[in-house]
Amino acid sequence: MVLEILNLPWVEKYRPNSLQDLISHEDIIKTITKFIDENTLPHLLLYGPPGTGKTSAILACAKKLYKKEQLRSMVLELNASDDRGINIVRGPILNFASTRTIFKSGFKLVILDEADAMTQDAQNALRRIIEKFTDNVRFCLICNYLSKIIPALQSRCTRFRFGPLESDQILRRLNYVIEQEKINIDDSGKKALIDLAQGDMRKVLNILQSAATAFPQVNEDAIYVCVGHPLKTDITNMMKWLLNDDFIITFRRIQSLKIEKGLALQDILTEVHTFLHRIELPSKTLNNLLISLCDIEYRLSSGTSEKLQLSSLIASFHIARNEID
Numbered sequence: 001m002v003l004e005i006l007n008l009p010w011v012e013k014y015r016p017n018s019l020q021d022l023i024s025h026e027d028i029i030k031t032i033t034k035f036i037d038e039n040t041l042p043h044l045l046l047y048g049p050p051g052t053g054k055t056s057a058i059l060a061c062a063k064k065l066y067k068k069e070q071l072r073s074m075v076l077e078l079n080a081s082d083d084r085g086i087n088i089v090r091g092p093i094l095n096f097a098s099t100r101t102i103f104k105s106g107f108k109l110v111i112l113d114e115a116d117a118m119t120q121d122a123q124n125a126l127r128r129i130i131e132k133f134t135d136n137v138r139f140c141l142i143c144n145y146l147s148k149i150i151p152a153l154q155s156r157c158t159r160f161r162f163g164p165l166e167s168d169q170i171l172r173r174l175n176y177v178i179e180q181e182k183i184n185i186d187d188s189g190k191k192a193l194i195d196l197a198q199g200d201m202r203k204v205l206n207i208l209q210s211a212a213t214a215f216p217q218v219n220e221d222a223i224y225v226c227v228g229h230p231l232k233t234d235i236t237n238m239m240k241w242l243l244n245d246d247f248i249i250t251f252r253r254i255q256s257l258k259i260e261k262g263l264a265l266q267d268i269l270t271e272v273h274t275f276l277h278r279i280e281l282p283s284k285t286l287n288n289l290l291i292s293l294c295d296i297e298y299r300l301s302s303g304t305s306e307k308l309q310l311s312s313l314i315a316s317f318h319i320a321r322n323e324i325d
Contacts, residue, residue, distance in 0.1 A: 010177060019032070019033055025057070043158065045141045047149075049199065053162055065109065093129065107136060110138070110140070120150065123153055126139075126153065127150070130153070220232075242272075242313075243321065265300060272313075281320070
């Protein structure tokens with residue numbers, strides 16, 4: 001058992017076990033806790049970006065509702081990795097929802113993680129099951145995109161949106177993990193983790209574990225190298241070349257840096273976009289540059305050549321320079 005805990009990924013090792021351990025969304029947690037305490041839990045629909053605590057919240061609810069030995073018989077959890085077509089809804093989900101457990105009072109719990117991956121037919125079939133077996137079972141649907149859940153299912157559930165976590169909330173949990181794992185990390189490393197995560201706690205822990213395994217000292221450079229993200233110094237150099245050097249030299253330098261560091265043009269575009277908002281440019285020039293970046297990103301997503309799009313990026317900056325001059 002101890003060996004299993006040691007081998008667990010940190011996202012599972014440090015997953016909250018109770019509703020009190022969750023680091024954010026206090027209003028949502030208070031509401032759900034009150035539902036459970038008053039035995040009035042409705043069907044739930046939890047939605048929002050990944051890594052914001054949706055699955056952790058409902059698993060903590062299940063542990064509060066049932067004793068450890070009851071979890072297997074009272075909770076059915078299905079993930080996107082399971083087949084979730086109409087046959088699963090009419091088979092295992094219907095069988096689980098329609099049967100009562102002997103000598104156990106209360107309702108069962110069906111957790112459908114990544115519910116936005118369910119087919120339209122499966123969602124329509126689920127609608128009737130939710131209505132028919134409300135006295136025996138509660139459903140919790142978890143998804144990233146609310147628009148992919150049919151309106152009929154949305155109207156049968158109480159919806160809660162889990163937004164991206166605040167930096168200070170992530171930092172509190174991050175410091176706890178660092179202390180537990182005795183990681184040698186500086187403030188620049190922590191800031192880089194929070195900047196890259198964009199409110200995703202799972203991403204923070206995954207990157208931290210990878211960096212702590214690969215480097216004895218975890219700092220900003222170690223974090224960026226670990227995820228293959230352009231370093232800030234590299235982006236600064238690229239911007240100097242784009243704004244000052246001629247076309248051929250800029251192309252060769254950026255292409256050489258891409259090969260040497262294994263960078264993707266998509267990541268470079270994202271960082272260049274952020275950098276552009278921090279420098280002073282005439283409004284018209286900035287507008288044209290941003291539109292060009294959008295067009296390049298769209299063409300990259302369509303599978304075009306990175307070399308051609310890199311040329312397009314450099315050309316956009318040369319046009320902008322001519323406008324300023």
